[in-house]
Amino acid sequence: MRILTVLSLMIFVLNVAALKAQTVTGESIVSYDASSGQAEAYAYTDMDYTIAYWYSARVDTNLTDNSSIVQSSSNIGNPTAEASMTYTGSNGDNYLVQSAHSVIPLYQNTGYCGANYEWDDAYALSYIAASVEYGSAPQIGGGSQGSNTWVGSYASEASLPVQYTITLGDTYATASGDSTPTISGIDPNDWASGATTPNVTITGANFGSNAPTINFSPSSGISYTLSSNTDTQIIADVTVQTGTPTEDVDVTVTSNGYGGSGFAPGGSGTSATSTSAKAHVNAPPNSPEVTVVAWIDGTQPDIVNFLNGGMNAGVNPSLLSDLNSTGYQCVKEVTFWALLRIPRDVKNQTDINYASVWGIAHSPNPNPGPTINPQTLSQNVYAYRMFNDYGGSQPNANGALAGTTPDPCNWVGGTINGWLGGGQASQYNGNTGTSSSGKQYQVADVRVGKGGQLAYQTVSAVTSLRTVPWIYSVIEFDSAGDPFASDVASFPTYSVYVNNSLVATYTQSSVLSFFSNYTQSNEASWSPAP
Amino acid sequence: MSLIPHLHWRIVAPKLSYLVVYCAMLAGPSYGQTSQSQPVPDVLEKLKPDTDESMHYVEAVAHAGRIDAIPILENKFVHTQDPVDKAKIAGVLVRLGDKNDTYWDFLAGVVTVAVDSDAPDVADSDAQGKSLPGLSPKFIAWAKAHNIPPAEAASNATYVLPAEVMMLGDTRDRRAIPLLRRALHSPNYLIVSAAADGLAEIGDEASVPLIISACKDAPVDARGAIAESLVYFDDAQAQKIVDKFVPKEIAETRRKERASGKKGPFDY
Numbered sequence: 001m002r003i004l005t006v007l008s009l010m011i012f013v014l015n016v017a018a019l020k021a022q023t024v025t026g027e028s029i030v031s032y033d034a035s036s037g038q039a040e041a042y043a044y045t046d047m048d049y050t051i052a053y054w055y056s057a058r059v060d061t062n063l064t065d066n067s068s069i070v071q072s073s074s075n076i077g078n079p080t081a082e083a084s085m086t087y088t089g090s091n092g093d094n095y096l097v098q099s100a101h102s103v104i105p106l107y108q109n110t111g112y113c114g115a116n117y118e119w120d121d122a123y124a125l126s127y128i129a130a131s132v133e134y135g136s137a138p139q140i141g142g143g144s145q146g147s148n149t150w151v152g153s154y155a156s157e158a159s160l161p162v163q164y165t166i167t168l169g170d171t172y173a174t175a176s177g178d179s180t181p182t183i184s185g186i187d188p189n190d191w192a193s194g195a196t197t198p199n200v201t202i203t204g205a206n207f208g209s210n211a212p213t214i215n216f217s218p219s220s221g222i223s224y225t226l227s228s229n230t231d232t233q234i235i236a237d238v239t240v241q242t243g244t245p246t247e248d249v250d251v252t253v254t255s256n257g258y259g260g261s262g263f264a265p266g267g268s269g270t271s272a273t274s275t276s277a278k279a280h281v282n283a284p285p286n287s288p289e290v291t292v293v294a295w296i297d298g299t300q301p302d303i304v305n306f307l308n309g310g311m312n313a314g315v316n317p318s319l320l321s322d323l324n325s326t327g328y329q330c331v332k333e334v335t336f337w338a339l340l341r342i343p344r345d346v347k348n349q350t351d352i353n354y355a356s357v358w359g360i361a362h363s364p365n366p367n368p369g370p371t372i373n374p375q376t377l378s379q380n381v382y383a384y385r386m387f388n389d390y391g392g393s394q395p396n397a398n399g400a401l402a403g404t405t406p407d408p409c410n411w412v413g414g415t416i417n418g419w420l421g422g423g424q425a426s427q428y429n430g431n432t433g434t435s436s437s438g439k440q441y442q443v444a445d446v447r448v449g450k451g452g453q454l455a456y457q458t459v460s461a462v463t464s465l466r467t468v469p470w471i472y473s474v475i476e477f478d479s480a481g482d483p484f485a486s487d488v489a490s491f492p493t494y495s496v497y498v499n500n501s502l503v504a505t506y507t508q509s510s511v512l513s514f515f516s517n518y519t520q521s522n523e524a525s526w527s528p529a530p
Numbered sequence: 531m532s533l534i535p536h537l538h539w540r541i542v543a544p545k546l547s548y549l550v551v552y553c554a555m556l557a558g559p560s561y562g563q564t565s566q567s568q569p570v571p572d573v574l575e576k577l578k579p580d581t582d583e584s585m586h587y588v589e590a591v592a593h594a595g596r597i598d599a600i601p602i603l604e605n606k607f608v609h610t611q612d613p614v615d616k617a618k619i620a621g622v623l624v625r626l627g628d629k630n631d632t633y634w635d636f637l638a639g640v641v642t643v644a645v646d647s648d649a650p651d652v653a654d655s656d657a658q659g660k661s662l663p664g665l666s667p668k669f670i671a672w673a674k675a676h677n678i679p680p681a682e683a684a685s686n687a688t689y690v691l692p693a694e695v696m697m698l699g700d701t702r703d704r705r706a707i708p709l710l711r712r713a714l715h716s717p718n719y720l721i722v723s724a725a726a727d728g729l730a731e732i733g734d735e736a737s738v739p740l741i742i743s744a745c746k747d748a749p750v751d752a753r754g755a756i757a758e759s760l761v762y763f764d765d766a767q768a769q770k771i772v773d774k775f776v777p778k779e780i781a782e783t784r785r786k787e788r789a790s791g792k793k794g795p796f797d798y
Binding site: 316317318320321322325326327328329331332334335336338339340341342343344345411412413450451453454457458461465467 | 582583585586588589590614618652653661663664665666684688689690692693696697700719720723724751752754755777779780782783784795796798
């Protein structure tokens with residue numbers, strides 16, 4: 001816990017000069033817990049046994065945040081009056097608790113014979129105003145009844161009897177100062193050489209509210225751009241220059257303090273810099289550039305058969321007609337599925353199969369051909385379902401990308417896709433690292449966009465709800481820089497290029513096999529398990 | 531140790547009150563209806579998460595008439611950010627009989643925006659009324675004038691706005707009739723088709739002439755999508771229009787479905 005600002009302690013001791021001493025003590029404490037963000041204040045007025053017989057204790061207290069009162073509390077008790085407050089605060093603010101402590105004479109019988117009830121200020125501890133009305137007690141330190149302005153006015157306005165002396169305790173701070181930062185995690189902690197890894201998140205504690213410093217060891221070729229920072233989280237883009245070798249990197253965070261002030265050590269042994277956590281730089285050594293293009297091959301036998309009516313038998317006639325007539329009819333059918341979640345015209349597994357293959361057969365991609373320009377191809381999102389590019393002089397310059405599904409309704413020439421066709425990248429897409437076998441890898445993992453997913457969910461739910469499977473490719477390099485790119489899903493077709501030339505093609509399975517044999521998550525089948 | 535011994539109660543007490551309120555919500559008001567289906571708690575559990583998959587169960591509970599899902603749907607409405615999903619939930623709440631006007635007002639509000647849009651149809655037609663490939667020049671000009679990328683505006687006009695109109699009709703609530711009739715005059719023929727389906731679902735016989743008129747005013751390629759709603763009306767003129775504009779296979783299927791008990795375009 002970091003005690004932020006002032007822990008003020010006001011003690012006043014009332015001494016009865018010629019008699020046995022009686023004591024009234026007041027204390028105020030303020031603290032701040034950075035982990036919960038709570039400022040807590042506590043104040044009390046406590047009387048000894050003798051005083052407690054004649055008086056009640058009272059405390060009135062305010063909690064201020066940067067000089068503004070944010071909480072107030074009062075209490076009367078015997079022998080102790082306690083007041084407590086909590087407040088959700090902010091690191092870097094200044095908190096102060098100010099309290100007034102008083103005692104109140106009890107209303108009791110002072111008559112020697114018979115009743116004579118009155119306020120009995122037995123030790124003359126309180127200032128008794130000239131006119132005290134029934135039901136309102138005079139209070140020590142109070143220039144005017146009911147006032148909240150106790151602090152500071154107490155000694156001068158109370159007009160206390162001379163036989164008592166008052167000692168005001170000094171305000172002091174305890175346990176003030178900043179704590180040593182700690183790192184509990186870095187994600188992702190595998191950084192590709194020659195690339196910028198965006199949104200590297202460092203989690204931990206005590207990073208401060210001022211922009212902290214991230215340190216790397218070795219530091220050569222590694223830099224960062226800070227995106228955001230809090231006391232417990234730093235997000236930064238980390239750039240590793242081309243040529244930086246494969247290596248482990250020690251990462252530390254240096255706190256630069258809170259609220260514009262520099263780091264103020266909270267005690268001996270406190271450091272502004274955390275202990276280190278590990279990250280890793282991956283540099284494909286002398287590797288070629290490998291590109292894997294996943295595309296729907298519309299010339300495959302099952303698709304050609306479908307387009308020739310080979311799957312029409314037994315299909316609901318209105319499903320057949322709606323999907324294959326005007327754009328208005330087709331769009332309306334897809335809207336029923338994707339947005340209203342109504343499986344219109346889909347009655348059984350035959351219809352589900354037809355609708356599933358229809359979506360693929362009417363949205364093929366062009367064959368990328370024997371040679372490609374990876375950068376140009378990557379920018380044509382309709383040319384592929386997935387794109388994975390890794391290695392070469394700029395190891396992942398073109399990265400791992402999801403393509404856009406052409407509109408199977410061919411509505412207004414297939415020129416709009418928006419939310420319907422934009423592919424979805426999984427949380428693993430673009431990940432790089434070193435596998436347990438020592439190979440450096442990059443994963444691409446995507447699936448059709450939200451519209452396609454929702455439509456398929458609705459249609460498949462007629463028998464049992466399924467979600468669209470992911471498709472993936474993993475490009476790997478061994479220590480000699482030799483590539484491996486055969487780790488691909490069985491659908492769609494994957495064309496593998498080394499330095500822009502086609503070296504292998506993995507032909508897609510049938511569409512129905514893709515939908516029926518895949519589970520929602522296929523990542524377990526990757527060579528480097530995520 | 532906390533400096534404040536009683537802090538825990540101060541924190542816990544309000545949470546206990548929330549718990550009491552939540553338990554009361556689960557117990558639920560009667561809504562004056564009785565569910566026709568057997569309770570399947572599993573469906574209600576699947577309804578709760580804020581995921582795309584859970585939205586499938588929004589339609590599922592509506593289809594099953596599960597009024598016991600209303601408290602969960604109300605909570606889901608509050609937390610759902612996607613405007614289309616929010617409209618869908620609102621529509622299902624209205625359909626299940628939720629008397630809170632919040633849901634009707636929300637859905638009617640988004641549909642009013644769709645109906646009042648002056649965006650032209652995204653498709654262009656030739657002299658014979660056949661659709662031409664590509665976005666219509668008028669639509670592109672409209673999108674640019676409104677500083678919206680044409681593809682984004684077209685996606686909205688093609689899928690989102692018509693879907694919202696369909697959701698209004700799917701409530702089967704007669705309060706929707708005036709708005710749906712207005713939608714028959716939309717320059718977006720997918721919205722016109724959606725409105726016609728909604729009026730058919732509600733069974734508003736008085737709207738038949740309006741639907742027929744909208745059909746005749748539409749481009750050739752859009753007429754079938756609008757006219758198939760007329761299958762659900764026992765009106766000779768309506769059935770003539772169906773025979774004239776709706777593809778034979780679709781008309782036959784829709785008539786068979788109706789004969790077997792399907793009450794409207796959204797029924798299944």
